[in-house]
Amino acid sequence: MILKEQLISVIYQAIDEVNAVLPPDQQLEKSIHTVLFGESGKLDSLGLVNMIVTTEQKIEENFGIAITLADEKAMSQRNSPFRTVESLAEYIPQLITERQHA
Amino acid sequence: MPEQVMLITGSGKGIGKYLAEYYSAKGYRVIGCSRSEVDFKLDNYRHFCLDVSDEKKVKEMFAEINRSFGRLDILVNNAGIASMNHVLLTPLETVHKILNTNVVGTFLFCREAAKLMRKNKSGRIVNFATVATPLKLEGEAIYASSKAAVVSLTEVLARELAQFGITVNAVGPTPVKTDLIRSVPPQKIEDLIRRQAIPRLGEFRDISNVIDFFIRPESDFVTGAVIYLGGV
Numbered sequence: 484m485i486l487k488e489q490l491i492s493v494i495y496q497a498i499d500e501v502n503a504v505l506p507p508d509q510q511l512e513k514s515i516h517t518v519l520f521g522e523s524g525k526l527d528s529l530g531l532v533n534m535i536v537t538t539e540q541k542i543e544e545n546f547g548i549a550i551t552l553a554d555e556k557a558m559s560q561r562n563s564p565f566r567t568v569e570s571l572a573e574y575i576p577q578l579i580t581e582r583q584h585a
Numbered sequence: 586m587p588e589q590v591m592l593i594t595g596s597g598k599g600i601g602k603y604l605a606e607y608y609s610a611k612g613y614r615v616i617g618c619s620r621s622e623v624d625f626k627l628d629n630y631r632h633f634c635l636d637v638s639d640e641k642k643v644k645e646m647f648a649e650i651n652r653s654f655g656r657l658d659i660l661v662n663n664a665g666i667a668s669m670n671h672v673l674l675t676p677l678e679t680v681h682k683i684l685n686t687n688v689v690g691t692f693l694f695c696r697e698a699a700k701l702m703r704k705n706k707s708g709r710i711v712n713f714a715t716v717a718t719p720l721k722l723e724g725e726a727i728y729a730s731s732k733a734a735v736v737s738l739t740e741v742l743a744r745e746l747a748q749f750g751i752t753v754n755a756v757g758p759t760p761v762k763t764d765l766i767r768s769v770p771p772q773k774i775e776d777l778i779r780r781q782a783i784p785r786l787g788e789f790r791d792i793s794n795v796i797d798f799f800i801r802p803e804s805d806f807v808t809g810a811v812i813y814l815g816g817v
């Protein structure tokens with residue numbers, strides 16, 4: 484069982500990596516409330532792609548689990564799981580569980 | 586320059602096997618895959634048994650590539666299947682199989698490869714088209730359409746992946762003697778070859794020559810291109 488705190492710290496690793504290539508005015512803060520996607524977010528569409536893919540790779544590196552974050556469910560949900568760091572951290576366990584039962 | 590890591594799909598036999606031999610002899614670290622085990626051994630070569638349209642298996646393989654090599658420089662999407670059949674006699678099952686391998690497989694590998702290549706801000710993807718598409722070959726409706734989809738994928742991904750320094754191109758071979766065309770009647774092949782500007786069977790080296798061009802460092806401004814062989 485992977486804890487939400489562990490996932491948040493993995494997302495923070497991804498933020499560090501993404502920040503390294505973002506201009507100073509677009510830097511993401513390491514907070515659970517940081518908006519990743521949506522009107523008040525700082526990331527442009529490419530930035531979001533980078534953030535999602537980097538998070539996916541960090542999950543794989545840290546837990547040895549290969550998942551696809553941008554699955555159909557995530558892309559079609561009205562409340563996007565990519566909205567904030569916290570919503571993303573809450574979404575990932577669902578994906579891992581589904582994968583184990585697949 | 587660090588060792589270049591190249592992934593070739595469908596490397597069990599035919600063109601893919603030749604490419605694995607050719608590039609491993611050239612010093613590339615080659616990773617190959619096919620559904621069945623391989624009966625050959627090569628230096629610098631590692632084989633994975635999987636179906637290219639099986640997302641879970643494919644993702645696990647890419648995770649393993651990342652763990653072992655930490656990079657991927659070149660992807661050659663060679664795995665492909667065909668079926669000669671009049672449209673009125675084509676079972677739906679065949680349609681699904683061809684689309685799954687040729688289109689879904691190519692898509693999945695492009696997506697996962699780009700995630701890895703992105704890290705180095707460079708990469709080369711070479712997809713496989715066929716002259717059956719521009720020649721509008723009768724009896725190959727689904728095969729030709731599946732490869733038309735590969736051409737579109739190549740053209741659009743060339744644009745989407747350019748920002749990561751990844752080029753996406755395709756080679757479109759003419760008939761080459763492999764199991765893929767074993768069941769095509771000789772007369773059909775003859776007729777087809779006569780429609781080429783240069784009427785001869787394709788050789789493996791014709792294909793590696795085009796791939797060599799796409800993957801060389803100087804070709805970093807060549808993307809979204811489809812090169813059909815034989816002057817089709």
Ligand SMILES: NC(=O)c1ccc[n+]([C@@H]2O[C@H](COP(=O)([O-])OP(=O)(O)OC[C@H]3O[C@@H](n4cnc5c(N)ncnc54)[C@H](OP(=O)(O)O)[C@@H]3O)[C@@H](O)[C@H]2O)c1
Nearest residue numbers: 595597598599600619620621636637665713760761763765
């Ligand atoms: N030969 C020609 O005349 C010709 C002309 C134009 C284009 N092409 C293209 O060239 C490429 C290679 O063709 P080829 O002639 O070398 O064919 P081939 O001799 O039949 O070899 C195909 C290879 O792909 C593998 N493969 C097929 N389906 C797969 C799947 N779902 N998942 C993983 N591996 C799979 C096969 O291994 P398993 O069966 O063990 O999986 C085999 O190793 C294809 O894309 C084809 O469309 C060939």
